[in-house]
Amino acid sequence: MAVTDPILSVEGLQTSFHTDKETIRAVDDVSFAVEPGRTLGIVGESGSGKSVTARSVMGLVDSPGVVHEDSRIRYHEPAFVQRMARRYPDRTRTRARTSSGPDPDAESNESDGFVTLEAFEGSGTDVVVDRGFVDLVAAPEAVVRAVRGREIAMIFQDASSSLNPLYTVGNQLEELLRTHRGLRGQEATETAAALLESVGIPDPHRRLSEYPHQFSGGMQQRAIIALALACEPSVLICDEPTTALDVTIQAQILELLAEIQADRDVAIVFITHDMGVIAQTADRVSVMYAGEIVETAPVDRLFDRPGHPYTEGLLESIPGITRRGNRLATIDGRVPTPTGDATACRFAPRCPKAFEECHAVHPSLVSVGDDGDHRAACLLQPTDEDEAGRLEYHGGESDGEVGEDRDGDSSEHHHDEGGPER
Amino acid sequence: MSERAARVEQPDERGDPLVVVDELRSYYESERLLGGKPVKAVDGVSFEIRRGETLGIVGESGCGKTTLGRTLVRLEEATDGTVRYDGTDVTTLSGTELKRWRKNAQLVFQDPTASLNERQTVGAVIREPLEAHSWGDPHSRRERVYDLLELVGLAPEHYYRYPHQFSGGQKQRIGIARALALEPDFLVLDEPVSALDVSVQAKILNLLSDLQAELDLTYLLIAHDLSVVRHVCDRVGVMYLGKLMELGPSEELFSDPANPYTQSLLSAIPKPDPSAPFQRLPLRGTPPSPRDPPSGCVFSTRCPLKIRPDIEGNHDLSRAQWEAIDRFREVLRERDLADVTFVERLRERLGLSTRFTPIPTVAEELLGDVSFPDSVEAALSRAVDRAAEGEVSAARAELADALGGVCEREQPVRHDVGEGHSSRCHRHLEAYADADDVLEGEDGVGGVLEGL
Numbered sequence: 001m002a003v004t005d006p007i008l009s010v011e012g013l014q015t016s017f018h019t020d021k022e023t024i025r026a027v028d029d030v031s032f033a034v035e036p037g038r039t040l041g042i043v044g045e046s047g048s049g050k051s052v053t054a055r056s057v058m059g060l061v062d063s064p065g066v067v068h069e070d071s072r073i074r075y076h077e078p079a080f081v082q083r084m085a086r087r088y089p090d091r092t093r094t095r096a097r098t099s100s101g102p103d104p105d106a107e108s109n110e111s112d113g114f115v116t117l118e119a120f121e122g123s124g125t126d127v128v129v130d131r132g133f134v135d136l137v138a139a140p141e142a143v144v145r146a147v148r149g150r151e152i153a154m155i156f157q158d159a160s161s162s163l164n165p166l167y168t169v170g171n172q173l174e175e176l177l178r179t180h181r182g183l184r185g186q187e188a189t190e191t192a193a194a195l196l197e198s199v200g201i202p203d204p205h206r207r208l209s210e211y212p213h214q215f216s217g218g219m220q221q222r223a224i225i226a227l228a229l230a231c232e233p234s235v236l237i238c239d240e241p242t243t244a245l246d247v248t249i250q251a252q253i254l255e256l257l258a259e260i261q262a263d264r265d266v267a268i269v270f271i272t273h274d275m276g277v278i279a280q281t282a283d284r285v286s287v288m289y290a291g292e293i294v295e296t297a298p299v300d301r302l303f304d305r306p307g308h309p310y311t312e313g314l315l316e317s318i319p320g321i322t323r324r325g326n327r328l329a330t331i332d333g334r335v336p337t338p339t340g341d342a343t344a345c346r347f348a349p350r351c352p353k354a355f356e357e358c359h360a361v362h363p364s365l366v367s368v369g370d371d372g373d374h375r376a377a378c379l380l381q382p383t384d385e386d387e388a389g390r391l392e393y394h395g396g397e398s399d400g401e402v403g404e405d406r407d408g409d410s411s412e413h414h415h416d417e418g419g420p421e422r
Numbered sequence: 423m424s425e426r427a428a429r430v431e432q433p434d435e436r437g438d439p440l441v442v443v444d445e446l447r448s449y450y451e452s453e454r455l456l457g458g459k460p461v462k463a464v465d466g467v468s469f470e471i472r473r474g475e476t477l478g479i480v481g482e483s484g485c486g487k488t489t490l491g492r493t494l495v496r497l498e499e500a501t502d503g504t505v506r507y508d509g510t511d512v513t514t515l516s517g518t519e520l521k522r523w524r525k526n527a528q529l530v531f532q533d534p535t536a537s538l539n540e541r542q543t544v545g546a547v548i549r550e551p552l553e554a555h556s557w558g559d560p561h562s563r564r565e566r567v568y569d570l571l572e573l574v575g576l577a578p579e580h581y582y583r584y585p586h587q588f589s590g591g592q593k594q595r596i597g598i599a600r601a602l603a604l605e606p607d608f609l610v611l612d613e614p615v616s617a618l619d620v621s622v623q624a625k626i627l628n629l630l631s632d633l634q635a636e637l638d639l640t641y642l643l644i645a646h647d648l649s650v651v652r653h654v655c656d657r658v659g660v661m662y663l664g665k666l667m668e669l670g671p672s673e674e675l676f677s678d679p680a681n682p683y684t685q686s687l688l689s690a691i692p693k694p695d696p697s698a699p700f701q702r703l704p705l706r707g708t709p710p711s712p713r714d715p716p717s718g719c720v721f722s723t724r725c726p727l728k729i730r731p732d733i734e735g736n737h738d739l740s741r742a743q744w745e746a747i748d749r750f751r752e753v754l755r756e757r758d759l760a761d762v763t764f765v766e767r768l769r770e771r772l773g774l775s776t777r778f779t780p781i782p783t784v785a786e787e788l789l790g791d792v793s794f795p796d797s798v799e800a801a802l803s804r805a806v807d808r809a810a811e812g813e814v815s816a817a818r819a820e821l822a823d824a825l826g827g828v829c830e831r832e833q834p835v836r837h838d839v840g841e842g843h844s845s846r847c848h849r850h851l852e853a854y855a856d857a858d859d860v861l862e863g864e865d866g867v868g869g870v871l872e873g874l
Contacts (some may be wrong), residue, residue: 033473041864044800045619045620045621045622047620074866094597094624108775135631194832202749202752202753202756203753203756203757203779204778206779216708217483218708219708244601245480246646247482247484247646247647247648247692248482248686248687248690248705249482249708250690250692251689251690251692251705252705254692260462265563273619273620274620274647274692275620276691276692276693276694277693277694278694279692279693279695280692280693280696280698282696291546299696300696300697301696303694303696313621314620314621315694317620317621317622317623318649318694319623319627319649319650319652319653319654321648327628327631328623328624328627328628330621330624330625330628331621331626334591334622336587349806
């Protein structure tokens with residue numbers, strides 16, 4: 001269970017890409033939260049929507065992609081919320097908080113507010129905020145820009161394309177420090193050098209005057225991390241930050257991220273397809289498939305007792321777990337491109353355990369075992385119910401959707417092309 | 423064809439070496455006009471690949487494993503040494519002989535997207551090697567392509583499609599079909615699955631092992647993903663800076679690695695088990711430039727088990743002391759290799775500010791908090807003085823003389839450490855076998871190595 005309140009929470013995130021031919025639901029009703037000093041891992045194959053999720057949070061989804069307006073991306077850092085509440089007093093609303101958490105009904109049908117205060121003193125431009133959040137979907141672009149890079153920073157997979165080859169690493173760091181923190185001249189240079197040193201780049205003053213191509217792959221990734229840390233963000237979103245690196249360098253980068261997290265109490269959302277990396281870095285894991293989270297659990301639980309056949313398949317297909325010479329377990333088929341409402345389990349066509357209802361009922365996330373901390377979206381859960389009971393469980397929560405769309409065409413199209421990622 | 427038929431009649435021939443590599447060297451010449459050193463991508467590598475086996479080559483990027491693979495199929499010219507294929511030295515083949523031999527040895531590339539021509543249909547892509555070697559007539563070539571499509575698990579209707587209509591895994595199947603078109607005996611697989619998702623990876627690896635059994639293929643698998651190599655390979659070679667550091671049977675090499683480099687590499691793999699302890703990483707930094715490899719053992723600049731010299735007056739330096747010295751020497755090494763312009767050198771001499779932190783300042787930062795025995799202190803301050811005068815190379819030589827030790831002086835020879843298992847490391851010599859003198863009381867590295 002979360003000991004502290006989350007710093008970033010996402011609820012019902014939907015990101016769609018509209019094309020002439022169809023609407024692709026790259027991210028379809030995804031929810032997660034991450035607390036300061038904790039790491040949430042998001043795993044999935046390419047096409048599962050994990051990168052689009054990250055880009056949605058950062059406000060980096062470009063046309064034809066659209067983040068659905070009912071999605072909630074909430075940033076909870078009190079100092080930032082307070083700044084926004086003072087700057088936009090007429091778009092700030094207050095909300096009661098019940099003992100079991102925020103009361104979802106209390107805010108329905110309210111005006112176009114995007115700052116919500118849950119615990120505060122005073123009002124207007126003198127308000128002192130203890131707890132609250134800024135909704136980044138409803139917020140104006142200027143607010144999103146103030147968050148992006150500064151409050152929530154992102155590290156991309158491909159280090160070489162995240163650095164501008166025409167400017168020295170020093171130029172790029174100092175520019176960032178100037179625009180975001182107002183540092184100039186010698187002060188900016190010294191801060192930049194200190195940042196490079198803090199990510200383990202030796203001889204930082206010399207490195208500042210070098211161009212990205214003079215850095216090795218691992219050093220480039222370190223420089224990227226330095227750039228991401230320049231504004232002292234509270235949340236770091238890492239999208240496959242080590243995939244392009246050698247294992248030895250990967251180990252160094254993972255160690256560096258762990259140190260940074262311990263030092264600065266930063267929350268990390270770690271996106272990867274590598275179960276080994278997830279096992280080593282994450283506190284909690286969410287498994288994504290075709291735009292949905294199909295399982296979420298504390299990391300030990302997920303590896304120990306996966307509750308979804310897809311997670312099982314992912315774990316079994318890792319070479320090294322199976323003995324040498326044995327055939328690797330594979331998952332037949334590929335990730336479908338989700339279009340339209342989900343009217344069935346999107347994994348059913350590839351699932352070794354699928355039964356008839358899997359093609360007719362869309363499973364919702366239900367508890368696996370007795371605590372609510374481990375949840376899976378599978379009609380085989382919860383295991384202590386018989387089949388009819390389980391179906392009721394899933395049907396009950398998604399009744400409306402299933403009923404309305406059942407006669408529609410099958411909403412999953414298999415494409416030869418990869419998913420909407422990239 | 424006839425060779426294969428002959429082999430089926432004599433199954434006992436399996437296990438004989440098909441490819442014998444002896445002291446192979448492959449250098450890239452310097453881009454500089456004068457005085458540049460060549461990049462020693464592959465530097466004196468010897469091994470053999472037996473018929474029907476899969477030999478894995480692993481190592482960090484830049485270690486020369488791809489150049490090695492490309493040299494074996496003659497996509498790169500060898501600088502020195504021989505590659506005997508079925509008894510023939512293929513490094514000297516040319517003209518029609520070379521063309522005829524090429525049918526035997528094919529390459530599957532890493533990036534399935536980049537290695538297929540986007541403007542050709544899949545049929546044309548796979549047909550191309552057949553046409554280049556005037557294999558059969560147009561009709562039989564087409565039949566052959568259909569057979570190949572089926573062999574790699576694709577459908578006949580894929581013949582007229584274009585590469586962009588396929589997923590990464592399917593593209594890699596096309597690449598494999600193309601490599602198999604001329605019925606080779608030997609395939610070099612250069613990172614065949616590293617661009618693919620795990621579940622797709624598993625399918626391609628299974629396909630490769632099916633094909634090997636069915637067609638009696640011999641593989642050289644180049645990969646940086648050690649778990650893939652462990653799963654697929656019979657034997658594994660570990661490369662570092664152009665040298666083959668260790669070679670042995672796959673299981674033994676993974677469960678009981680002999681070379682410190684292999685040990686470090688294995689300890690860096692993240693284990694898909696959240697309860698496994700997060701182990702301290704013994705490898706610092708990145709591999710040095712292959713243009714200027716370290717003298718002696720190539721791994722000596724990063725080795726956690728490096729043999730330290732005896733210090734005058736029988737002083738034993740602690741790990742912290744050695745680490746401080748190593749870090750300082752690393753800076754000197756980088757400075758020596760950095761492109762310093764004439765103007766910058768002049769400014770440095772005149773004591774004007776440059777983009778470089780002056781060496782005495784660096785020394786103060788890295789060595790200031792640590793105290794050393796007199797003889798070491800003297801060597802360090804001599805080096806700092808030389809470096810401050812701009813003689814960085816001389817400073818490096820000074821420190822190498824005083825504090826280098828055997829690992830920096832001599833190249834380690836190959837030691838047999840088990841049945842068909844060899845490793846290059848001075849630690850295998852009796853005099854240095856006891857690694858405890860550096861590991862004593864250090865839970866870090868010692869713990870890691872015990873855990874392997």
